Amino acid sequence: xxxxxxxxxxxxxxxxxxxxxxxxxxxxxxxxxxxxxxxxxxxxxxxxxxxxxxxxxxxxxxxxxxxxxxxxxxxxxxxxxxxxxxxxxxxxxxxxxxxxxxxxxxxxxxxxxxxxxxxxxxxxxxxxxxxxxxxxxxxxxxxxxxxxxxxxxxxxxxxxxxxxxxx
Numbered sequence: 001x002x003x004x005x006x007x008x009x010x011x012x013x014x015x016x017x018x019x020x021x022x023x024x025x026x027x028x029x030x031x032x033x034x035x036x037x038x039x040x041x042x043x044x045x046x047x048x049x050x051x052x053x054x055x056x057x058x059x060x061x062x063x064x065x066x067x068x069x070x071x072x073x074x075x076x077x078x079x080x081x082x083x084x085x086x087x088x089x090x091x092x093x094x095x096x097x098x099x100x101x102x103x104x105x106x107x108x109x110x111x112x113x114x115x116x117x118x119x120x121x122x123x124x125x126x127x128x129x130x131x132x133x134x135x136x137x138x139x140x141x142x143x144x145x146x147x148x149x150x151x152x153x154x155x156x157x158x159x160x161x162x163x164x165x166x167x
Contacts, residue, residue: 002063004102006071006109009058011051017058018047020070024092044090047072057114061093061106068102069093071110077119079150079159086164088120104136111140111164118164122147124156133160140164 009017021044050058055075061068069092077085088110093103111118120137122129130147137145137160147158 002100002102003065004068004105004109005062005065006106006113007060007062009050009060009070013060014047014051014058016060016067017050017070017072018044020067020092020094021047021090023094024070024090056089059110063102067094068096069106071106073110073114078121079119079152079157082117084117086114086116086118088118091120103132104139107136108140115164118160118162120160122158122160124149124158130158133158137162 025044047058050056050072057073059071059073061070070090071088071092072090074087074089075085076083076087078087088107091103091107093106120133122133134145134147141162145160145162147160150157150159
């Protein structure tokens with residue numbers, strides 16, 4: 001059993017999250033039309049907002065004391081615009097720690113911290129992510145959670161909606 005920590009990220013940890021986001025975006029660069037910037041990075045323009053806006057929450061994930069991923073949570077639905085909905089904005093676990101239940105444990109920890117209505121969006125081009133979130137949300141709620149397919153902003157998403165009553 002691994003020791004998993006989901007730690008609120010501090011402003012001085014922003015470079016660590018930025019590096020992890022590069023790995024995260026790189027994973028998607030195979031299936032999405034993503035280009036590197038002139039500095040050789042993909043970049044994540046909204047990252048600084050996670051320390052400026054009170055409705056955004058950055059987390060660093062450690063497994064057995066070593067950096068293993070990140071979670072970016074925000075308040076406000078990207079789909080409906082409902083400001084009370086929690087949104088799993090970004091979720092990344094390094095490959096070494098995937099397929100061991102660690103991602104599910106991390107997601108459940110986040111959902112317990114923020115009770116209320118949740119949405120998790122998965123790109124159409126990410127079938128493995130869709131399977132992961134279907135399993136993770138169903139395990140958390142104790143009932144099958146199926147995604148609804150939504151087209152928004154020219155992109156196709158699978159959206160999982162559910163309630164977290166945990167604290």
